[in-house]
Amino acid sequence: MATTLAEFKTAEKSWWCPGCGDFGVLAAMQRALVEMDLNPEMVTIVAGIGCSGRIGNYINSYNFHTVHGRTLPTAMGVKLANRDLTVLAAGGDGDGLAIGMSHFMHMMRRNIDITYVLMDNHIYGLTKGQVSPASDPGFVTKSTPAGNIEHPVRPLELALAAGAGFVAQGFSSNLQQLAELIKQAVQHRGFSFVNAISPCVTFNKVNTYDFYKEGLTNVDEDPNYDATDRSRAFAKVVETESMITGLIYREERPSYEDLAAGFMKAPPVANQDLNLSPEKFERLLAKFR
């Protein structure tokens, strides 16, 4: 019996502003989960702090709403404990690219099999509209009344430079593509990164739905685009200033779990009998005699 959408929904009332891009990301994520026919209890979503961080409230999976910026290490921990789980991490651009930047960079190179959906609205929503590392130059916010003077973080460029094995970008309004990308990301072995453009209708009047609808092109529809060539992917992202959607780069390689000595041979940690055999223990002690 296939999983239904209803099984992935909760009764929680929405905390988001009407029109918020996060609704689209939520719907896409739910659709992806349903299409993969996953059981809700086998899915864990780790979310950050921010408007985006509420996403777990609406999905009837196991959810962990961690502290600001620590979405990825928390998700890593869950996966280490039980690798049978499908683990997704989701959070805002502030959460992931400001306070969480280091974890983002390190999770990509560590390549643990989780999927990270960055809900990118180029602003701090929950704290009511300060500049984010993803914000464009000149962007006027509560904390940049004279316009942003910092060079923006381009998550796609970073992901390619940091060695991520799966890099994609979707748009909250294109539910079908975003759902499909999330699905592929989850199915990818190793760390997968989906940047989800998710407009904030309340505090970002520049990077609006229209802005993206006009500016984005879809590489999934470009038959000449080759998502397996890292250098070309990088050039494409630079040249389009990241205004593309689709699967940008994918590389099959063993995940951390595959490489970690003995990890895949043992059952998931959470399912193990934790009692030690006295013999094995004595063998360890012998080394100290």
Add this chain to the structure above:
Amino acid sequence: MATTLAEFKTAEKSWWCPGCGDFGVLAAMQRALVEMDLNPEMVTIVAGIGCSGRIGNYINSYNFHTVHGRTLPTAMGVKLANRDLTVLAAGGDGDGLAIGMSHFMHMMRRNIDITYVLMDNHIYGLTKGQVSPASDPGFVTKSTPAGNIEHPVRPLELALAAGAGFVAQGFSSNLQQLAELIKQAVQHRGFSFVNAISPCVTFNKVNTYDFYKEGLTNVDEDPNYDATDRSRAFAKVVETESMITGLIYREERPSYEDLAAGFMKAPPVANQDLNLSPEKFERLLAKFR
């Protein structure tokens, strides 16, 4: 009267192992400072925690030995306080690329006019030999007895992706080039990054002097190399797996200080009279009436 090398030296006994690459970095930094004819009291060196972090002990400048990983924000603070100072930050690959990764990424995009010398030995020296984010795959250390299974951080790639305006790599054994690169870096307006390859003779038996002497090529000597083209620089770094020295990329653009409203018009903060004029203060208060 020109500054002499002696003026930049301290009487402090060395804490480093004989043969440590850090001696070369120290010498290069001192030489660069002397060649720029800077006054020791106008130089501040902010160093991290690690063997490398001791560098400030040997330079007769103002020195701030900050907490592990916080080299760059500390240095930023010093520069904000007194922009007349020449501010250098220096620290290890663990300090800068593990715990300090986020600051590294953000300082590059913020583009404050400081110079960062990363003393890269691909290992945690001070804590006696654990794997570092810069370590190569398969590298055997105390913490990776079965070999490193994480994808290494390539600081040059990251710097290019993160938008650094000055990216160079030197080698501790090539004192002259390294000194020259540090000099150019300091003279560059905005954030400048010099990755200084600095072998650890005690804990890293793989990335040795010989390893680098054989493997490195010098782009400064390549008349066809164009250090102003970011995409090509990126391709070069990828293609050579960062085994190059020289000035890799340089872009002239305004620094944070240039762009921050009014900052360059006022005298350095540290030199200002901090007393407020009652009239100006009253003008502020008026807005609350």
Add this chain to the structure above:
Amino acid sequence: MDLISWKIGGEQGEGIDSTGDILATVCNRLGYYIYGYKHFSSRIRGGHTNYKIRISTKKVLSTSGDLQILVALDQDTIDLEYKELVPGGLIIADTKFKPHLPEGCEAALLPVPMTEMAKELGNLQVRNVIAVGVSAYLLGLPLQGFEDMVMEKFGKKKGMGEVNVQALRLGYEHAESLFSVYKDFRLAPGDGKARLLLIGNEAAALGALAGGCRVMTAYPITPASEIMQYLIPTFPQFGGIVVQCEDEIASITAAIGAGFGGARAMTATSGPGLSLMQEGIGLASMAEIPVVIINTQRGGPSTGMPTKQEQSDVFAMIFGGHGDSPRIVLTPSTTEEAFYDTALAFNLAERFQCPVLVATDLAISLNLTTVDNLDLSRIKIDRGQVANTEELLKMGRDVFKRYAVTESGVSPRSLPGQKYGQYLATGIEHSETGKVQENPDNRVNQMNKRFRKLQGLDVPGVRYNGAENPDILLVGFGSTTGAIDKVVDELTEDGVKAAHLHVRVMWPFPSKEIKAAIEKAKRVVVAENNAQAQLLRLIKMEVGHYDHVESLLKYNGNPFLPSDIMGKCREVLG
């Protein structure tokens, strides 16, 4: 009347705040004292929110449990808030949601077709302003001030000022024609003095500026963000700069770097940020670098209750870092004190070369209050002991002892740029000249010196008011002070000898003053917004255990009402 409580409630995102601000600002200009308390949750849209404004001819320093006028934008507001209304209280409600009174509610329902009227004016956004017009009438306030206000606020956009003026008038006239029987809540006239109306965060920001701070590095967080947001455009006017950092760790270490570099520097945060800053604070303590941290306390632990009142970071501020690291912790209790104490903090940080935490709480940070004045002349900048440039020159190099062991524990510091003042500032234990040094005697000398400094703190640690040998002594800190003062006044009126001890310096703990006060009192109640009785526990630790001291804790996210404290007093007094 001399004191009216007015409240507007509805869904978050419906313009509740700006509506309340209009009323508050106009009343302030008319010479009333305002105390505005926002109740909101940490989401952007949706969820009940309300804004209570107390308007008085005398100073008010706390919110209260009573209410005269309620503006309801939805039925939820009525259902949730009606209990606060005094008998005969008024509910101004939009007819659009078909308002009705809950059973047992004795208030009068004043239906106003606000949405409809707004539609007629062609601008739905003026709905709330219509309610302001109604309120102005009921409060007996002239419309002129309101009209000026909306012109100021909206006039920049063509036609917007005018439509708001019309909305005000419509509301006022509607009330005039239908609600003229409700005369109870007309305010006695204000004295016409336009005092200052601001929130604690703005006062703290102004205090920083006045205190010579010119560098701020911070990361947004509720309820601290306004400090940064106020200073971002303001500092550059005075040669300063604010950098929004990537996180709190960068913020604190950058501020420390700036302190080392010779600036007065600070950061501002709340609980989660404070936890992240512990290592940095320890660095400042160890390397003896001045830095100021404003901690606007909110509901904890972890992300906790970001928009709720609490005073639960006392322990973390004093004891939160690893190792033995001296710090100073100030706990201002009002908007004014947020100004003066923040300014003071910079003097203390430079005089004692250590981190100084200024701990407000959400109620101080965000509540809008009328302040008579912020007196710049009371602030004298004292940069502490800085090495003399000439003397350094005379000394020559390698002589200056940055960490000289002195009797006071304070060693004159040099600043980058001073020739022969070069030294190594380090978080590792160091010698008098600043070299890394693990010698046991040196360690003890340096540790003692760092702690000895605090003995020199010459700021009164407490404020005491009320009877000399009270029957009941109320002890508190932070915003609780307003409610306590109110209770002390009421008790005194009732003939009870009551007093208030307000702890203004939380660390080094003012043990002597507190001991004296406690021992003179018959009964003592320590009132605080946390679950662990953190202040009382400090008293137990530093002063002693007393049978006549009791604890009153409130940690449900709301500040103390005077009635909470009065209840406890009655219980204690028997």
Add this chain to the structure above:
Amino acid sequence: MDLISWKIGGEQGEGIDSTGDILATVCNRLGYYIYGYKHFSSRIRGGHTNYKIRISTKKVLSTSGDLQILVALDQDTIDLEYKELVPGGLIIADTKFKPHLPEGCEAALLPVPMTEMAKELGNLQVRNVIAVGVSAYLLGLPLQGFEDMVMEKFGKKKGMGEVNVQALRLGYEHAESLFSVYKDFRLAPGDGKARLLLIGNEAAALGALAGGCRVMTAYPITPASEIMQYLIPTFPQFGGIVVQCEDEIASITAAIGAGFGGARAMTATSGPGLSLMQEGIGLASMAEIPVVIINTQRGGPSTGMPTKQEQSDVFAMIFGGHGDSPRIVLTPSTTEEAFYDTALAFNLAERFQCPVLVATDLAISLNLTTVDNLDLSRIKIDRGQVANTEELLKMGRDVFKRYAVTESGVSPRSLPGQKYGQYLATGIEHSETGKVQENPDNRVNQMNKRFRKLQGLDVPGVRYNGAENPDILLVGFGSTTGAIDKVVDELTEDGVKAAHLHVRVMWPFPSKEIKAAIEKAKRVVVAENNAQAQLLRLIKMEVGHYDHVESLLKYNGNPFLPSDIMGKCREVLG
């Protein structure tokens, strides 16, 4: 003799550690008890370092101020260490540096041409082993065990075992021919039982393994790194995994994630890392997720004295996070206890669903001690209250209350994978079902529930030994316990009624037990390695102030010697 102290000193990087380890291991195998104390500084090469090994026929639990045999690899070692030597003590010195005795030194100088002999053997690295040969002779130990040892240790490399055996013999024979008059320091025979010889970090790592921990996420730091390093190759043998993270924040939050996911997980760190983990620890406390943090205390604050002994994180461990966040803090005092308490911590973390800190100190973490046994059968894994999978299925979805308010405060938790056990774990205040919830009553209920849990802690909080109504009671925690026990023994021998109260659970504070013990004693001394008297202050806070209680603090970076404590006792006893 029954007890000999032997020390080797030289420059850091000269193989001091491995030389000491050879002696210690061989003696341990011969059936002696070892207590090895490394004195080192936080640099890799250079700087004086030494390694003191106490060898005894009975258990030893502390270092001491006396020394019988000193091996000096440089003159510095003699100059710095000779004062420790007992009259008639021996200095084995390399002739290469032309050793001489400082004025007033009553030791005998035994010059050995160690470098020269090593050169002759064609391998300079065996120099120290020659000194071991000399030592073996002076200690009256048969060479066989040493020969086996060096074959084991160096034999894998061709010829290396043999050359080391030769070196041993050369040294032994040299001593035999020249130093046969020095007979004072021959050891009484060991009992031949090869007990366990390990450092506290290894014991803690074994304790984690035995306690069911299978996930560790950590960042290297002195003096904690050995825990991670031991477990990296060990966990995989038992289905577990260790990840070296990018920093301590990732480490703690990953461990918490793993705890949520159903693993027993931990991290290990020291002071600076602890400070960085405060926010994460608060998260575990709030979201009620089991996690264990080993904190190997070292000299603070800030980077402090990374290689020096201290016990100054007591406050930070209990009170370090913002807000009111319950935690359990255990303070094992020996290598054995590091094992048992770490194992126990995982039971407590899961039973009480909260962070459990296991606080060792540098002396416990790094000192090499002989342990009779680590008894696996004493460890019973108790995973606390986990929701029943069948019952959950019967309930159906949206029914399970993850944070049910129960009498004990503990609510059964579900684990990912359990159908209908889905919930939201959050650091924000939440309802019984785990939804974000800011309602005041809910807040109070949840806060009370979280604190109520700790009342159920059923582990003895203290250990008491010695006289019932003592003339002097010594109170301590952590590694201080060894020195205190020694003093209690000596005092008892002297006819003084002495006792030792060792605090084993630092939080929740065992107030009752401590109160009872203090009130029965005539005089009390609280001995601790920190500057703020953190334990004594906790006693003051939680128990009371007593005139007969005194503080003995040592914060110069070195552990207590029994003589330090004895000195204070004599002073107190008058």
